[in-house]
Amino acid sequence: MQILIKSSCYSIVAPNMASTRTSSSSDIPIEIVSDDEMALIEAAFALARSSSSSSSSSSFSAIRSSPSPLSITSITLVSKRRISTDIEDTPFHKNKKISTLPPSFLKRFRNNRPLSVTDLTSTEWCPKQMEFSLLLGGQKVNKVMKAGIARHAKLEEEVIKRVEVKVKSQEDYWALKFLNFINGVNQLLFEGLTRELPVIGFAEDIWMVGVIDEIRMPLTKNDHNPILIDTKTRARDTRPAEPQRRNGRLQLMCYKYLWDNLVADDFPSEIFFTYFGLNPQHNLCEGLKLIGADSGFSASTLDDVVRYYRNTCRMLAPAHDQLLLRYEYQKDHSLLGEDKFVYDSEWLKNQIRCCVEFWLGEREATYTPEEERWKCRFCQFGAVCPAFTDGKGTVAHRSQDSNIKEG
Template sequence: MSLIEAAFSLASTSTSLSLRLCRNSTKRIGDIEDGIEIDTIHKNKKKKHQSLLRRFKTKTGLFVTDITSTEWCEKQKELYLVYGKPKASEAMKAGSARHALLEQEVITKVDIIIRSAEEHWALKMINFIHGTNQLFLDGLTRELPLIGFANDVCVVGVIDELRLKTGTVTLVETKTRSQNNLPSEPQQRNGRLQLMCYKYLWDKLLAHPFPTQHFIQLFSLNPDYLLSQEIRELAIQAGAPIQT
C-alpha cells in the first residue's frame, strides 16, 4: 500500500467459521447446522475470556478515547463496549455541534463511498496528508486523524487542533461544558491524558518510520488493492499520486 509510505513520509489474522463434525462418547453430531451451533458456543465461551481489546478492537484499532474513558471509569467503558453507548445527552450533542462548527471554519468536507477496509484506512491517511499540508502552509489545522503504535497496539485518534508557530507545534483539545465553571481536577487530568496520547503518537511518527508491514498484517489488508477513482483523485490533490 504505497499510500502508507506517502502519508507518513510527511511527518490479526481474519477469522472464519469452522464447519466441523463434533463427537462425544454417546452421540455423533452429523448435521452441519448442529456443528455450527456447538462450534459457535465454544467460540463465544472462548471470546469471553479474551481481552476487551481483542474482542472489540481488532478491526478498528484502539482509540485514544478508549484510553481516556478507561482512565475515567473502567467498568463504564466495559459496559459501553459490551452493551453499546447510551443515547447522546444534550451536552454531548452541543459538544459535537461545536466541534463540527470549528471544523467547518478551516475544512471543506466531501462525501466519499467506502467499499473496503483498505479504502477506510486510505481516507484516514489522505486526510492526514491534507491536514499536515494545511498545518505547514497555514499554521493551523483541525480534526487531524492520527494513526500510530504503542507497544505493537495500533492507536487511532483525532486531534482537535494543531497550531504551528516559529517551528513549534501546539496541540489543542476543545472541551465543552454544560455549566459555566472550570472542570474538576479529575476532568482536567483526563484531558491532559488525551493530549499526552496525541503527543506520544505525533512524536513517534516524526522520530520513527511507520511500521507498514505490521499495520497491513494487523488488519489483514491487501497492499495491492486498487483504490477507487474518487480516492485516487483526493490523494493527487494531497500531493500523493498513488494507486494502492
C-alpha cells in the same frame, strides 16, 4: 482551506479479496463522526456481533435485562483472565483442567481494529464504567455531548471543506484516513492551522487512532514544534474538577505520543497491513486517486498512500512539550479557562499501560476511587454498579445533570 475527504459510501468487502472476506449485496452508507461517537458505535456493533458467536455473550442478555448481584458477579468473572494458580491447573496434575477463560475485551470488541484514544480516556475515567459499557451496551449520547459534537463540527467548518468520495473496501477506508492526514498537514504547514486531524500509530504494542482537535504552528520563527490544542465544552459556567482536567491531559498527551512516534518514522507498515488484514497492492477507487493527484502525488495502491504518509511525517517536528486545554461555556462559547501543562512521558506511559492491561484482560476492572465517587451520580450504569448502591440494592439519589464527563 483544507479539503477534508468525506466517505459517502463504504463497504468492508474488497472486490478482489472475495476469497477471504464475506461479500455484501450493497454498499453501506457511512459518515465520518467524532472520535467519541465512533467509540460508542463500535462498542455497540461489537456487542451485537459477539452475542451470536460466543457462549459467554449469551449471559449478557440476561445481565442486561435483569441486573442483580449475581449478574454483577457474572460480569466480573467474565472480565477476569488472569491465569489460575490452582494446583489442579498445573501441567503436572493428571486431572489437568482445560482453561475456559474468555477472550479479552480487545479481542472481543476491537478485534482487528485499533483502540481509540477515547477508549483509553474512558477506561481511565472509570474502568468499571468502561466494562459495563462494553458488556451492557454503549453509553448514551446526551444533550451535553450532542452540543459538544455540534460545537466541534462548527469549529471544523471554519477551516475545512468536506468533499464526498465513494470508497468500496477496507483498503480504501484506510487510504482515506491517511489522505486526510496528509491534506491536514499540508494545511498546517502553509496556513499555520488545521483541525480535526486523524492520527494513526502503534503505541505500547497496540494500534491506536485519534482525532486531534486543533494544531497550530508557533508564531515565533525559531520554534517549529506544532502546538496541540483540545477544546472542551461545558454545560455549566464553571471550571472542571481535577479528575476531568486529568482526563483531558491524558487525551492530549496521547495525541502528542502518537504524533511524535509518527514523526520519528515509527510506523511499522508491514505490521499494519498484517494486523488489519489489508492488501497493500489493492487498487484504490478512482475518487481517492483523483484526490491524491489534486494533492500533488500519484497513488494507485494503499502501499503508495502509506509511503506518502510516512514521507509526510518525516517532514514534521515533534509536537511542542507544552499542551493546551481550552474550556468553553456551551451557552455562549465564552472561554471559561485554559489549562496549560507540560508533557509527562513517564506518567503517560504508566496510564496507557494500566488501560491496555484492562483491555488485554490482565487487569480487573476497578471502581473509581472513593474520593471520586461523585462521578457515579452521572453514570448511566449506577443501577447495576455495587459502588453506587447503599448495600440494600437501593440506588442512591441521582443528579438530573448531564454526564459530568463533558466533551
